[in-house]
Amino acid sequence: AQKVTQAQTEISVVEKEDVTLDCVYETRDTTYYLFWYKQPPSGELVFLIRRNSFDEQNEISGRYSWNFQKSTSSFNFTITASQVVDSAVYFCALSEGGTSGSRLTFGEGTQLTVNP
């Protein structure tokens, strides 16, 4: 069975600090997709990134970067120079079966608080 673990329940940083959110996954499939979503206090899940299991290239998008390592089954998310608007719950998710359009298994989320 697939599983996603986000060991950090809560993280608190001061604005402009860098912060890394950890995600470890378990799957028996060789083909799968990994995702990060952001859930601000309003409640809507906002898509951030999708990665397939064959693409281990790290990705950078502005202040956001993602490190995918199949050897350790990890897909970590770093925010550089954090801002108060980054405060939210962040979820890592996994879908199996060779398509990113199948059911998602989510971790329990990491509550990030960025203080001014």
Next chain:
Amino acid sequence: DTGVSQDPRHKITKRGQNVTFRCDPISEHNRLYWYRQTLGQGPEFLTYFQNEAQLEKSRLLSDRFSAERPKGSFSTLEIQRTEQGDSAMYLCASSSFVETQYFGPGTRLLVL
């Protein structure tokens, strides 16, 4: 089309009542998903449709829950004889067949 919409956004009901939620997906998306999220947890998969066909149901979806997508467009999720344990956020998402799921704002249910 600005995204997935859900109605109502909030629902308060008494135990034993029936409730129905609606989800309108992004118009070109043929897959529609329902998830449930309780406080402090990640969303949990309930069911999904491809067009009008319900292709998968989680064991979380007891026989008090039923979902439909009659014309392959909007979907409804009905909970019969609600229980306090049904209190949660119900999230809808849509996608094209092999693409990313985009979520709506959710319906927050409180059963008293």
